[in-house]
Amino acid sequence: MRKTTLRRSCAALATATSLALALTACGGGTTKKDVANEGGSAATAGKADPNAELKKGLTVGFLPKQVNNPYFTSADKGGEKALTELGSKYKEVGPSSATDTAGQVSYVNTLTQQQVDAMAVSAQDPGALCTALKQAMKNGIKVVTYDSDTTADCRNAFVSQASAEDLGRTEVQLLAKQIDYKGEIAILSAAQTATNQNTWIDFMKDELKKPEYKNMKLVKVAYGNDDAQQSFQQTQGLLQEYPNLKGIISPTTVGIKAAAQYLSGSKYKGKVKLTGLGTPNDMRKYVKNGTVEAFELWDPAKLGELAARTAVALASGQITGKEGETFKAGSMGEYTIGKDGVISLGKPTVFDAKNIDQFNF
Numbered sequence: 001m002r003k004t005t006l007r008r009s010c011a012a013l014a015t016a017t018s019l020a021l022a023l024t025a026c027g028g029g030t031t032k033k034d035v036a037n038e039g040g041s042a043a044t045a046g047k048a049d050p051n052a053e054l055k056k057g058l059t060v061g062f063l064p065k066q067v068n069n070p071y072f073t074s075a076d077k078g079g080e081k082a083l084t085e086l087g088s089k090y091k092e093v094g095p096s097s098a099t100d101t102a103g104q105v106s107y108v109n110t111l112t113q114q115q116v117d118a119m120a121v122s123a124q125d126p127g128a129l130c131t132a133l134k135q136a137m138k139n140g141i142k143v144v145t146y147d148s149d150t151t152a153d154c155r156n157a158f159v160s161q162a163s164a165e166d167l168g169r170t171e172v173q174l175l176a177k178q179i180d181y182k183g184e185i186a187i188l189s190a191a192q193t194a195t196n197q198n199t200w201i202d203f204m205k206d207e208l209k210k211p212e213y214k215n216m217k218l219v220k221v222a223y224g225n226d227d228a229q230q231s232f233q234q235t236q237g238l239l240q241e242y243p244n245l246k247g248i249i250s251p252t253t254v255g256i257k258a259a260a261q262y263l264s265g266s267k268y269k270g271k272v273k274l275t276g277l278g279t280p281n282d283m284r285k286y287v288k289n290g291t292v293e294a295f296e297l298w299d300p301a302k303l304g305e306l307a308a309r310t311a312v313a314l315a316s317g318q319i320t321g322k323e324g325e326t327f328k329a330g331s332m333g334e335y336t337i338g339k340d341g342v343i344s345l346g347k348p349t350v351f352d353a354k355n356i357d358q359f360n361f
């Protein structure tokens, strides 16, 4: 009875002006233990017990960058499938725009208040989310970032789609081959604050410093905010501003699809090359009609599944997020936690006309 009253008054307080303050005041946790945020990632002070049994009946909240993005629909379905298999509960909350940073913060606070056991978050803006995520961890909630990270002290582990370095460099390599290592190129990214895209772009810029790319010039990084219309318009704008543009890299599933759509209906079709990260189902049409030669991605459902399994392993005490700890991720096999609490899904797949029909996501 007392707990219910306390929770209710806290809920009222939290819907008022300052969620963070309300959460601090309420502590949120008569049922969760405090954790210490120390180490490379925000690993718990306690020791991992690799033989601990996986808990059932947990609730794991998925908070993607954007709920109506097919990429996250696939990813989160993978999370849901794994949680059902593990006897735990899945829920998904999140903003419909990839630039609603304040929205993401309030969803973190809501999940904290609801006392979920763990949350899996793809960060729109790492800086903005940190305070709320730290608050969640203080309330005993395990925090996994997936797809787009925060800084290591704001979560227990990051489930990464592939090595960021590999992704950045291979996208440049894919485009370079298609434009014969010559000409002006541009990048069409997602939100300006997106951790994942910004990390990949840094590696792209570094790759471009190598002598083999001396005849290629990056003229602009444009931002389509993972919005189809804005990405379409940004592509159009790039070609107006740089009529000699030879290629575009779009490291976002929303961006590459919109850019392909624009190019496909324009005089640039097949002439201005486009690569980046897309889903085979979105891009099939543009590969078949000669707009796109090759692009890459990982399986988003596997990423979601690994995020869910990591969350449950953390909440069960099998791992704490420290480098070197290992855990079994069901049929996905064994994973080892790397530096800064990063768990990497594996290598991405390159899709082209030869193999695209073998994939359905």
Ligand code: RAM
Pocket (backbone or CB within 6 Å): 065, 069, 071, 072, 122, 147, 148, 190, 194, 196, 226, 251, 252, 253, 254, 277, 278
């Ligand atoms: C978009 C999102 C997501 C990114 C993929 C490649 O769906 O920006 O964060 O990982 O593209």
